[in-house]
Amino acid sequence: MKIILDTNVLLSNYLFQGYTADVFEHIWLNHEIFLSDWILNEFKEKCQNKFKISTILINEILKHLKQGSKIVNPTGTIPIECQDPDDNNVLHLAKFINANFIITGDKDLLNMKPFNTTEIISPRDYKIRYLI
Secondary structure, three states: OEEEEOHHHHHHHHHHOOHHHHHHHHHHHHOEEEEOHHHHHHHHHHHHHOOOOOHHHHHHHHHHHHHHOEEOOOOOOOOOOOOOHHHHHHHHHHHHHOOOEEEOOOHHHHHHOOEOOEEEEOHHHHHHHHOO
């Protein structure tokens, strides 16, 4: 399956662990993770500015993500479907790669479900459906 992990899922996995780490590990080992430079840049910005993570650690995490995922930068028109314009970048990637899932904790995205043929679910719902 083609799965997009939203920035908040990446942050939760690397900074807080918990059940999201179980979901991340399952997806990492069993599916294709797709990210974009936009998602990686947002992740980096949040780590630096909100969580004050060291540049060295951020770069290690980004290296890990790039090694285990496919980085795709979609072309074409960004959809205007979500109230938060930033979320449209995630939808753009989903549409471009024809993703099976977007895994996110973002309420605006979760309220949209589905987007075209892409199912949008929370890490908790993914865990209930696929890990328990």
